[in-house]
Amino acid sequence: MRRILVLSGGIGGARFLRGLLRAAPEAEVTVIGNTGDDIHLFGLKVCPDLDTVMYTLGGGIHEGQGWGRADETFAVKEELAAYGVGPEWFGLGDRDFATHIVRTQMLAAGYPLSAVTEALCQRWQPGVRLLPMTDDRVETHVLIDAPDGSGNDGGADGRRRAVHFQEYWVRLRAAVPAHAVVPVGADQARPAPGVLEAIAEADVVVFPPSNPVVSVGTILAVPGIREAIADAGVPVVGLSPIIGNAPVRGMADKVLAAVGVEATAAAVARHYGPGLLDAWLVDTVDADSVAEVEAAGIRCRAVPLLMTDTEATAEMARAALTIATEVKAA
């Protein structure tokens, strides 16, 4: 299990990776990062999930909130607001702005996002090889109710509108019903350079407790990636982001509902499916569901899944690698 491939969203994936690096310090870890959450703000290209992985593993993360930079200030944002330029609901700090400025400048100079990400990682030295899922533009949109004149964001007259995932997630706090989640552009996107090669060379593929719809699901929506993982012939193991029928953090249940998946550990495993997923870890409070998952053809075990600290997270990573070894031996 020397070469480990992880499909990662933001906070959950990044924290899991920190545990994985402690659990397997000798491993070569390649991370395929979700870019469906990327957004252009103030003319700058912002890649929240890539940055969260980079900052978390590089020691620059704001530990308390799990995203953004430590010791952050907000002078730029305050000034933009003074100019009447928003959105104000997206919290870009001054240190974070520098990352987006460098990225945007490199993209404008013609470098693909994968090359830009590599350059940014030269500074952060995250200890993993971080690849965006694609260099092409993919933007996750969420279909919500259109305003019906009642003054609320979502009306009830059946008309719908699509909003950027960040608007749904951050501005609306996922507090309105999501009818569909659409990774716009994914069908035309190609895996970034190195992605398919990394999958082919992996000894194990891990789905961390990231959002199964808008994080891991979006990565899998890039044509070629799901197929390459299914065909790689190596164990594919996942860790449930749902504990006790609720997301550990965030609002994964809202987007699960949009794709018709129950917010339970077992339902998420079935959503990935036995054609893709070989093994699944659920939390000890969901031990009841082990039999249900195994009945679906997916090896399953119940272990503590709360990433309370790096050591607890490392223990989760060890359990994932252990069950992967069992899959391989089976």
Add this chain to the structure above:
Amino acid sequence: MRRILVLSGGIGGARFLRGLLRAAPEAEVTVIGNTGDDIHLFGLKVCPDLDTVMYTLGGGIHEGQGWGRADETFAVKEELAAYGVGPEWFGLGDRDFATHIVRTQMLAAGYPLSAVTEALCQRWQPGVRLLPMTDDRVETHVLIDAPDGSGNDGGADGRRRAVHFQEYWVRLRAAVPAHAVVPVGADQARPAPGVLEAIAEADVVVFPPSNPVVSVGTILAVPGIREAIADAGVPVVGLSPIIGNAPVRGMADKVLAAVGVEATAAAVARHYGPGLLDAWLVDTVDADSVAEVEAAGIRCRAVPLLMTDTEATAEMARAALTIATEVKAA
């Protein structure tokens, strides 16, 4: 003298304008700002002279240094340096960055610089109408000696290279000989919307104690502006930026040498010339040169020209308006 038109560079022009607004609170002041110092940094469009006027008159200037924002922080710049992204010699603060982000975003959306400047001034309410000299790209370059392998920036083997004005002025601190000053693109530039109209409607045109080569000179290099001023049929009065054979601040003498003009109050007046300039104010220490200027066909008077505070500056503005009235009556 209700409608006053001022051609302005950065610090000197901005401070003069503050005095002018005190001296003539009822006047309608239009400022044509130099954009030859503009530079793209970090993918952002920076307009130092326009911003210095806007911040100074809008109450946001760093009073001590005369440019940039008060209460400034430098988190973005520090982070850019941590990414290895420079130049480090250009001091953009966090608050200042916001201005450049808004400007760049609006330009990218297709608005011309004049419209962007108007939008930025909506916030700052500078009390003047601020127009860039042109919406087209003009970039002042300075011809210096090319490196000769000695390790110095400027060698002595006769080879030359052109650097951006900001590189000459800020990075090299004008410490190497300037052989020529070239407003690249000026010959193809058109006056920004409103510029020629403002000149035609002015009751008086004022050259503040801005740099006669790289500030006022660059504005005059935009085809149509010099001619419109000469043909306006209203008094054109200037205030010497040279006192006692040295620039009051900055390094105007270096660029005057590049265009073959002595660093004296009288020589600058002759450089503008009687075909353009009707009246000229020199400092009292240069009272000797009044006769020389008048011999060149330019009305002249010696008054205190140190902008030590707003009231002293207002007094300079009053002297300029007074001599303009004399020109008109003559």
